[in-house]
Amino acid sequence: MAELDAKPERWRGLFRFVRHGTATFLYGARDAKRNNAIVLREYMTRIARAERLPGKGGCARDFLELDLVHEKLEEDFQRHQEALVTHRYSDARSWLKKFKDGLRIHMRHEEQLLLPLYESRCGRMAKIKGFKTNVFVLEHSKIMEWLSRIQTGTRGLRIGRAATPRAVISILDLECTFKHLIQHHNQREHNILYPALNRLTTKEERADLLRSCMLGSAVSRRV
Ligand SMILES: [Fe+2]
Numbered sequence: 408m409a410e411l412d413a414k415p416e417r418w419r420g421l422f423r424f425v426r427h428g429t430a431t432f433l434y435g436a437r438d439a440k441r442n443n444a445i446v447l448r449e450y451m452t453r454i455a456r457a458e459r460l461p462g463k464g465g466c467a468r469d470f471l472e473l474d475l476v477h478e479k480l481e482e483d484f485q486r487h488q489e490a491l492v493t494h495r496y497s498d499a500r501s502w503l504k505k506f507k508d509g510l511r512i513h514m515r516h517e518e519q520l521l522l523p524l525y526e527s528r529c530g531r532m533a534k535i536k537g538f539k540t541n542v543f544v545l546e547h548s549k550i551m552e553w554l555s556r557i558q559t560g561t562r563g564l565r566i567g568r569a570a571t572p573r574a575v576i577s578i579l580d581l582e583c584t585f586k587h588l589i590q591h592h593n594q595r596e597h598n599i600l601y602p603a604l605n606r607l608t609t610k611e612e613r614a615d616l617l618r619s620c621m622l623g624s625a626v627s628r629r630v
C-alpha cells in the first residue's frame with residue numbers, strides 16, 4: 408500500500424476505469440487471500456471511499472478523466488467499423504448513430520460548461536498566447552460535418568446484399584480522414600484544455616463539473 412501511495416501515476420489510469428464501472432482483478436498466485444490483486448482491489452476501494460467523503464481529503468478529481476469518454480466513444484466507432492467490414496450494415500449504422508449521439512452530448516458539455524469557464528478564467532492570457540476557445544468549437548463543427556458525410560455513405564448500403572468492395576473502401580477512406588481529425592482534436596484537449604482546466608478550478612468545482620460532464624455520456628451509458 409505504501410508503494411501505491413508513493414506512486415499514484417502507477418494506478419491513476421486503472422482507477423479511472425474502476426470509478427466508472429466494474430473491474431475484475433485477476434491473479435496467478437497460489438494464495439487466494441494474499442496476493443497483488445487483493446491488495447490492489449483493497450487500495451482501489453479505499454481510494455473510492457475516500458473520494459465520496461466530502462472534506463476528508465478525498466482523491467481530487469481530474470479533467471483528464473474525460474479521456475475515458477473519448478476512449479469509450481472510440482470503441483463505439485471501432486464497433487461500427489467492425490460491422491462495416493463484415494457486411495453487417497444495419498449494425499454499422501446503429502453503432503455510428505450511437506457514436507454520434509454520444510459525441511454530441513460530450514461536445515455539448517464542453518461547449519456549454521468547460522469552454523466558457525476556460526474563457527472566463529484565462530481569456531486574456533489565451534488571447535496573448537494566440538489561443539482561442541473557438542478553435543475547439545470550429546473543430547467540433549468540422550467533426551460533425553465529416554460524420555454526416557460518413558452517415559450518408561453508409562445509408563446506401565443495403566441489408567442482405569454485400570456492397571461492392573469499392574463502396575466499402577470509399578467509406579473507409581472517409582473514415583480514415585475522420586479518425587485523424589478526431590484523434591488530433593482529442594489530443595489537443597488532453598494536452599491543453601483539460602490540464603488548463605485542472606489549474607484554473609478548485610477541487611469542488613472539478614467534482615461538480617465532472618459529475619455534469621459524465622451525465623448521459625458514453626461512460627455513464629455503460630455502467
Ligand atoms: Fe471536444
Ligand SMILES: [Fe+2]
Nearest residue numbers: 513517593596
Ligand atoms: Fe473532448
